[in-house]
Amino acid sequence: MGVEQGTFVQKYDLLGCIQCGRCTGGCPVTSRTELNVRRIVYESIDDEKLEDLSNKPEIWDCTTCNTCAIRCPKGLEPFEVLIGLRSMKAEEGDIEPTARDALESMFNNGNPWGKPAAKRTDWMSDIPGVKKVRILSEGEKADVLVHVCCTAAYDPRIIPLAKNLVRVLEAAGVDYGFIGNEEKHCGSEARRLGEEGLFEYFDEENTELFSKYEVNRIVTISPHCLNTFKNEYQNLNIPVMHYTQLVAELIEDGKIDLKGEIPKKVVYHDPCYLGKKNLVFDEPRYILNKINGIELAEFERSKERSLCCEGGGGKMWVESSSKAERLAELRIADAKNLGAEIVAVACPFCLLTLEDAMKVKGFEEEMRVADILELLGEVI
Ligand code: SF4
Ligand code: SF4
Numbered sequence: 564m565g566v567e568q569g570t571f572v573q574k575y576d577l578l579g580c581i582q583c584g585r586c587t588g589g590c591p592v593t594s595r596t597e598l599n600v601r602r603i604v605y606e607s608i609d610d611e612k613l614e615d616l617s618n619k620p621e622i623w624d625c626t627t628c629n630t631c632a633i634r635c636p637k638g639l640e641p642f643e644v645l646i647g648l649r650s651m652k653a654e655e656g657d658i659e660p661t662a663r664d665a666l667e668s669m670f671n672n673g674n675p676w677g678k679p680a681a682k683r684t685d686w687m688s689d690i691p692g693v694k695k696v697r698i699l700s701e702g703e704k705a706d707v708l709v710h711v712c713c714t715a716a717y718d719p720r721i722i723p724l725a726k727n728l729v730r731v732l733e734a735a736g737v738d739y740g741f742i743g744n745e746e747k748h749c750g751s752e753a754r755r756l757g758e759e760g761l762f763e764y765f766d767e768e769n770t771e772l773f774s775k776y777e778v779n780r781i782v783t784i785s786p787h788c789l790n791t792f793k794n795e796y797q798n799l800n801i802p803v804m805h806y807t808q809l810v811a812e813l814i815e816d817g818k819i820d821l822k823g824e825i826p827k828k829v830v831y832h833d834p835c836y837l838g839k840k841n842l843v844f845d846e847p848r849y850i851l852n853k854i855n856g857i858e859l860a861e862f863e864r865s866k867e868r869s870l871c872c873e874g875g876g877g878k879m880w881v882e883s884s885s886k887a888e889r890l891a892e893l894r895i896a897d898a899k900n901l902g903a904e905i906v907a908v909a910c911p912f913c914l915l916t917l918e919d920a921m922k923v924k925g926f927e928e929e930m931r932v933a934d935i936l937e938l939l940g941e942v943i
Contacts, residue, residue: 627876653757834910874912
């Protein structure tokens with residue numbers, strides 16, 4: 564399988580592990596699947612076992628939520644070992660057909676959804692109050708370069724997020740621009756599905772693409788794009804922020820007038836890649852508190868302890884090895900117990916998984932799941 568002796572030991576600092584089990588103790592997936600990340604870290608020290616470990620279906624249950632890394636007292640990132648094991652399978656093309664199709668589409672179309680690159684900007688039509696969305700030409704200047712995200716560009720349920728962001732930027736008079744049809748997948752899900760080479764391709768391609776414009780910062784709709792650009796690209800020297808950070812700044816500077824009201828009890832679900840990975844906890848709550856009428860509640864498991872929705876880590880394209888109740892359903896049940904009428908999110912994957920869970924639970928009559936961009940769209 565092309566694994567060199569001691570590769571995992573050095574790459575993931577496995578000898579630093581003291582087998583304390585805090586990773587497994589904190590792992591939200593352990594309760595519903597066979598995944599035991601402590602054991603996998605331990606067994607990965609032995610090169611002879613790597614092939615067997617890579618064949619375990621539960622390595623695909625990890626959502627890369629980062630809880631194990633936060634908890635590890637030795638500074639390890641246990642989930643990276645699981646990604647390494649996935650890479651061994653991806654190298655051989657021995658992965659689920661849905662994941663293989665997503666990876667092929669990333670390479671051929673620049674997005675995981677099997678959609679043509681030429682249609683990436685179709686979402687830009689019919690935005691109330693906006694005649695034309697600005698697409699930057701090479702060498703053009705702008706304060707903010709917006710990276711839309713494949714899901715927000717193509718998925719009919721998520722497209723309204725992109726449209727509402729344009730409305731917010733226009734209302735606040737932000738000097739912004741988009742890339743257009745040349746925009747590509749950030750590479751986050753390629754890496755988490757084990758395709759390191761494809762990730763490196765996106766890193767190089769996108770870094771070159773971004774450098775064609777004279778912008779002060781890149782703003783993302785998805786926390787997954789944020790994390791990848793900010794923490795995983797090797798040579799990207801432009802500051803990257805999530806839209807909630809920009810919108811909080813605009814509200815603070817008095818540039819957005821939140822005229823309407825939403826008289827509802829709202830609970831905010833921290834997306835793993837925004838919260839636990841990038842420690843953006845305050846800005847989403849700041850925005851929600853600035854919307855008239857909102858009564859903001861907190862989950863018991865929030866911020867660093869927030870429960871994962873299971874949408875990250877490539878899980879949008881990989882079936883769970885377990886039929887036990889999904890974490891998203893537990894999250895929705897928690898929201899119901901709090902009496903929340905709206906579950907607010909700030910991530911396309913969280914929106915899709917939690918909304919689906921809400922429908923499975925049959926709670927559509929009494930609550931809804933909405934991205935903060937949708938709530939903003941209702942009050943500007
Ligand atoms: S938390 Fe860290 S040190 Fe403890 S068992 Fe897990 S990987 Fe090892
Ligand atoms: S990243 Fe999350 S799901 Fe994956 S092993 Fe760590 S705690 Fe479990």
